[in-house]
Amino acid sequence: MAVKIGFIGTGGIANNHLRNLANIEGAEVIAFCDLVLERAEEAAKSWNDARAYNNVDQMLDDRKLDAVYLCLPPMAHGEAELKVIERGIPFLVEKPIGLDREVPDNILKKINEKNLMNAVGFQWRYHPAVKRAQEILKEAEIGMALGYWLGGLPKTPWWRVKHLSGGQFVEQTIHMTDTLRYLCGEVTEVYAAYGSRILHKRVENMTAPDVGSVTMKLANGGVATISNSCILPQGSGLTGLNIYTDQGTIEVRGNGLRFLKGKNDVEDLPMNVQAHALEDVEFIKALQTGDRSYILSDYADAIKTHEIVVAANESAESGQPVKLRA
Ligand SMILES: NC(=O)c1ccc[n+]([C@@H]2O[C@H](COP(=O)([O-])OP(=O)(O)OC[C@H]3O[C@@H](n4cnc5c(N)ncnc54)[C@H](O)[C@@H]3O)[C@@H](O)[C@H]2O)c1
Incomplete structure (x- = not known):
C-alpha cells in the first residue's frame, strides 16, 4: 500500500530518512517544507510528483498526506506538530521533542485527544x-x-x-x-x-x-x-x-x-x-497496517526521556x- 509522506524540515537528518525511504516499498514522499525554500526544492527534485513549500499550512492544505516527518531543530518544535495533529495526520518527530516541558506536554495532550499514531526518533x-x-x-x-x-x-x-x-x-x-x-x-x-x-x-x-x-x-x-x-x-x-x-x-x-x-x-x-533505516521500515509498516506495535518509541513514552x-x-x-x- 502506498503511503504518501510530507517532510517538515529538510536538513541533515531529513536526508538520512529520505535515503532510507527511497528503499522502502510503498513509501512516496510528495511534499517538502523548509523555512529555506531552496532546501525543500532541492529535496523535492529526487521524488516523483513532489512539491516544495516554505509554509507548513500551505503544504498540509495542498497535499493529502498519510504521514509527516518532522525534522526540526530543538527550538523549532510546537506549532508544526500542532498543525499536523489538528489535521489528524500520523507523524514521526525527531528527538529532542523540545527544550522545555510546556511544548511537549501540550503536544501530548493534543495527540491523546485525537488518539493519533506517532513515533519519536529514538532509533x-x-x-x-x-x-x-x-x-x-x-x-x-x-x-x-x-x-x-x-x-x-x-x-x-x-x-x-x-x-x-x-x-x-x-x-x-x-x-x-x-x-x-x-x-x-x-x-x-x-x-x-x-x-x-x-x-x-x-x-x-x-x-x-x-x-x-x-x-x-x-x-x-x-x-x-x-x-x-x-x-x-x-x-x-x-x-x-x-x-x-x-x-x-x-x-x-x-x-x-x-x-x-x-x-x-x-x-x-x-x-x-543503520538503526535509522530499521526505524523507518517499522514506521512505514505501522502506517500500512495500522498496527502501532511496530513503533518502539512514541510521544507518550519519549516525553519521559x-x-x-x-x-x-x-x-x-x-x-x-x-x-x-x-
Ligand atoms: N535521530 C538521530 O540520530 C538524529 C541525528 C541527527 C539529527 N537529529 C535531530 O534532528 C533534528 C534536526 O537536525 P538536523 O541535523 O537535520 O538540523 P538541520 O539544521 O540540518 O536541519 C533542520 C532544518 O529545519 C529547517 N527549519 C527550522 N525551523 C523550521 C520550521 N519552523 N519550519 C520548517 N523548517 C524549519 C531548517 O531550515 C533546516 O533546514 C534535531 O533535533 C536533531 O537532534 C536526530
Missing part, C-alpha cells in the same frame, strides 16, 4: 544490539549502568548555542538516556555537573557546555551515570551504554554488543546496521538534584 531501540541486551537482561539483575557520548562538535550552527539546542545532553546524549530507560527502567532523580573547558575559547557562539556528567537514581534501586563531551577530534570518541549485572557486563554500542561473562567468556557480536534531560539541565544550573515528575 537505538530498533538496533539488534539493544534487542540482544534486552534478551540478556531477562536472565540478569541490573546493578548499575555507565553511558557515554564522547565525540566532536556537530557542524549545524544552532547546536553549539545552548538556548537553541539545549546543549549536548538534551540534543545528542538523549539517545543514551532513552536507551538506559528502555533497558534498565525508569529514572526517579537526576544530578548533573556540566563544564565549559575548551570550545568556548575556540568556537564562536559556543555557549553549550563541552563536558558533563549526569548521575541518575533508577526506580529499581540501581544507579546510572551518563557522561558526554564534544571536545574530541572527529573519530577519536566512543558512544554506548555499559550495563553491569550479576551475570556480567553488557556493552551496547552502535557497532554491536559485547557481553563479558567471565574470564575468557565473552559474547562478541559486531553489527553493521525528555523529562530526564530537562531535569539534568535544571540540576546543572542549580547545583541541586532534581526529582522527576511521577
Whole structure:
C-alpha cells in the first residue's frame, strides 16, 4: 500500500530518512517544507510528483498526506506538530521533542485527544544490539549502568548555542538516556555537573557546555551515570551504554554488543546496521497496517526521556538534584 509522506524540515537528518525511504516499498514522499525554500526544492527534485513549500499550512492544505516527518531543530518544535495533529495526520518527530516541558506536554495532550499514531526518533531501540541486551537482561539483575557520548562538535550552527539546542545532553546524549530507560527502567532523580573547558575559547557562539556528567537514581534501586563531551577530534570518541549485572557486563554500542561473562567468556557480536533505516521500515509498516506495535518509541513514552534531560539541565544550573515528575 502506498503511503504518501510530507517532510517538515529538510536538513541533515531529513536526508538520512529520505535515503532510507527511497528503499522502502510503498513509501512516496510528495511534499517538502523548509523555512529555506531552496532546501525543500532541492529535496523535492529526487521524488516523483513532489512539491516544495516554505509554509507548513500551505503544504498540509495542498497535499493529502498519510504521514509527516518532522525534522526540526530543538527550538523549532510546537506549532508544526500542532498543525499536523489538528489535521489528524500520523507523524514521526525527531528527538529532542523540545527544550522545555510546556511544548511537549501540550503536544501530548493534543495527540491523546485525537488518539493519533506517532513515533519519536529514538532509533537505538530498533538496533539488534539493544534487542540482544534486552534478551540478556531477562536472565540478569541490573546493578548499575555507565553511558557515554564522547565525540566532536556537530557542524549545524544552532547546536553549539545552548538556548537553541539545549546543549549536548538534551540534543545528542538523549539517545543514551532513552536507551538506559528502555533497558534498565525508569529514572526517579537526576544530578548533573556540566563544564565549559575548551570550545568556548575556540568556537564562536559556543555557549553549550563541552563536558558533563549526569548521575541518575533508577526506580529499581540501581544507579546510572551518563557522561558526554564534544571536545574530541572527529573519530577519536566512543558512544554506548555499559550495563553491569550479576551475570556480567553488557556493552551496547552502535557497532554491536559485547557481553563479558567471565574470564575468557565473552559474547562478541559486531553489527553493521543503520538503526535509522530499521526505524523507518517499522514506521512505514505501522502506517500500512495500522498496527502501532511496530513503533518502539512514541510521544507518550519519549516525553519521559525528555523529562530526564530537562531535569539534568535544571540540576546543572542549580547545583541541586532534581526529582522527576511521577
Ligand atoms: N535521530 C538521530 O540520530 C538524529 C541525528 C541527527 C539529527 N537529529 C535531530 O534532528 C533534528 C534536526 O537536525 P538536523 O541535523 O537535520 O538540523 P538541520 O539544521 O540540518 O536541519 C533542520 C532544518 O529545519 C529547517 N527549519 C527550522 N525551523 C523550521 C520550521 N519552523 N519550519 C520548517 N523548517 C524549519 C531548517 O531550515 C533546516 O533546514 C534535531 O533535533 C536533531 O537532534 C536526530
